Amino acid sequence: MKFLRRFLIRLANFATRRRADQRLQEEIAEHLALQIEENLSAGMAPAEARRQARLKLGAAEAIREDHHAEQSLPFVENLFQDLRFAVRMLLRSPGFSLIVIATMALGVGATTAIYSVIDAALLRPLPYRNPSQLVRIETNLPGVGAHDVGLSIPELRDLQSSGIFQYVSFCFHGSENVTGSAQPTHIAGATVSPSYFAVLGVDAALGRTFDPHDTTAGSNGEVIISDGLWKRAFGADPHIVGKSLRLDNDQFQIVGVMPAGYRDQGQTSAERGTELWAADGFSDTHAPSPMRGTRLQYQTIARLQPGLSPEAAQARVDALVASLKKQYPADYPPQAEWTIHLTPLAETLVGNVRQSLIVLFGGVGLVLLISCVNVANLLLARASARGREIAVRQALGAARTRLISQLLTESLLLFVLGGITGFAVLFCARKFLLQFVPESLPRFNDISVSWGALAFAIVVSVAAGTIFGLAPAWLTSRLDLITTLRQEGRGSNGSRRRSGLRHALVIGELALSLVLMVAAGLLLRSFWDLFKVQLGFNPTRVMAIETTLPNPNDPNTDIYHTAAQESIFLREALRRIRTLPGVEETAVSDTAGLPLGHGQSDLRPRQLIREGQDLQRSQPPLIDTSIVSPEYFHVLGMTLLRGRLFADQDLEDTPSIAVINEAAARMYWPGRDGKGEDAVGKRIIVRSRSAKAGWTTIVGVIADARTESLADAGVPQMYFDIYQRPAKFLALYLRGQVDPAAVLAQVRTQVQAVDAEIPVFRAQSLDDVLASSLSVRRFSMEMVALFAATALLLAGLGIYGTISFLVNEQSREIAIRLALGAQRRDILKTVLRQGLGLAATGTGMGLVAALIVSRLMAGLLYGVSPYDLTTFAGVTAVLTAVAIAASYVPALRAMRLDPITTLHAE
């Protein structure tokens, strides 16, 4: 309390510049007078009385200083004085200040930009209540290599009643056809358990969310819409709650509207942009009581009981799994190794982007470090020029700590100004820069340049300023007074320690640049390899357009229920599309057949049951399946290796057939020689909603294509004939010279001429799909390449500055040598050798560091070894070339030195 009081009074005195000097002087005068009187009365001579009085009082100046320090805040006063001086210094050499501020603005601005991205994607908690309680539930069967197989209804109920979770919810992000309006629209919709919003802890802005305790087996007829849909389709009708809506021919009642800022949880931007949620109990009303073994492949999210950590919850789930296995041994064969895994929801939403972002942050951190090193180098160079000034101040009695704090204030001012400039530039350019960030980045919409980013920028610049300002300040204040003052501006040879530090800084800078360049080189090569990879299919000139057939809950109202019903529509629609200008070929598949383009959660692999496989002993494996029309393979340019493809005579009432790719043949029918030759003719069962009972025969094997993942050619695939197995979520393919801007409307006209209720949406060329599947990779590659280029530039400047400085410092020596008859070529060589020495040490250290870093980022590389010799050699060559070029200019200057002028000037 009394400290606070004292501080406040001093602060007030400081602010009002109130001085107590007058008062102290009066007091001291009075004090002396009283003491002298007393001395006199004790019999001293007047002069002696005065002397004794003064002696007893002590050093008046020191007392005044102490008194003044007590009166005000000397630390703050000094700071202000230093700041005033620093501003004056800054203005005195505007060129220097500008370079330092620009360098720091670059470093801090870039770091803050990447920080903003990372902050949104990784650091910021999810925008739901108590986000740390949210988990995603995954069930795995590692024994049969199956991942994320989903939960059955009895399993869901077990989890709900386990006491581990407050709420557990299924959710399935799909899409819905909103019909009954003038133009059928297609929106991103989700089917969720009634507890969904209770899990997320979000309330409706209008109306209500679903009742989490609703136990309706199927759909309860309630939907909730997003704020966007409410405004767009319903004109923000305030009485919307209670009105009805037709989705895929089913009647629903709107019970609530979500708040304007609400974004759904999900991994893709389509999922996050969900506009409609329908509640569902997920227990099929048409089926008998739910089976434990019938797993529903929906995403499961849950909210943990308060106070339960994910680790503790996992332990309790493990115990539950063990007891369920004991209770139902038939449903959980031990060799399948059924497990339930909880992952914090925030983590699952980021997925594999985390590593890319961390590499980016590492890269930008290196750029920042290099900028700091460069600035420290500049500060040191200036310090030598200011050696005399510092020496004079020291000779006049400035304390070393005061000198350091003053120099530090100067560098901090520069760093912070740089940081703020960087932030300001970033803030002004944020819209422009955001264009370069791929939209597929998780939580892309949350990216913002906020107060947090400003705080980050300031903290970073202050930290950098302190660290990189302290060393130069320390060394500068450590002058040998006599030598410096005697040298009379002849350059300071006494600064060996400083030049040692300068060299170390340049070497460090070169090493860091090399690390960045190696990282960029490796990423570039990976990207290039992926880009140039043999796709196994031909995306050029192919457009894909999506459409969705109505998918009502009651199959009796479905006019496209059987393959025969659907094929009439499909054949007519395809025939009409072929008449469009430029279209050469058409095909159709379900959305699982879209190469590289799927994010929908219904596209999970299905169980593959092979004839002759002992189901008692092993769980069936899982395989990716697509349903395609016969022309699909030709339109996409996939090659048949053995057997045959689908043909026009394969219909709903002919035997069910399938085509697999070579990877599937190799994996599931390895044959005697392991080449998979005997897959054709084998019989399988893959269950799906539209599959007929009975066996399906494999009729053909096609070559592997990278339709699942660019990085992986060998994903087993199985294809069914769309005229045998109907599908609801479709993609139409058009090969030919079509106008991408007009094609969507043209196709829509043709499709709706067949059935006016069917929405047609999202036209994209497969080339674009390919590009966007590479977008995050491309983004991190481009960014790291940009950082590497910046680093190279800064390192070049750094080495240029250092060599120039060396030449300046040694100009006298060089001039004497020239005067004594040294060859100009030799001078050039000597200077160049100094530059090369720095470069060699820097690259040597950089190579070692790069080896470590490249091993850490091996997971991001494709088709290139982390120790790729070409990359390492190329980068070393480039850096050395830059170092030589940067040293060449000052070396030339040294060579052309005129000895007479130089020596005269001294």
Add this chain to the structure above:
Amino acid sequence: MKEKPDVLQGTLALMVLKTLDLLGPQHGYGIARRVEQISGDLLAVNQGTIYPLLLKLEHEGSIDSEWGASENNRRARFYRLTETGRKQLGAETRDWEQTAAIIARFFNVKAEDLG
């Protein structure tokens, strides 16, 4: 800013407070004189150091000051103890006595007492 050793600073402050408590309002010289007299020559401080200390105590609210007339009728700054100061003095006196008692006990302990 260099600080005097803490013990000295602390004790000097306590002495000043005690002096003001005993003698009522005093000017700087009077306080310095009294401290000197009571402590004898044991405390060799410059008299001037008392002024920054008085300012500090005033900032802390323990003492108050105002101009008045000295013995020889000149203007002098008189310091007096405030209510806060009196409380502080009381608390610190107790602390000192306690500390002194503890230290004294340590000094009086002989080896055989610990056996």
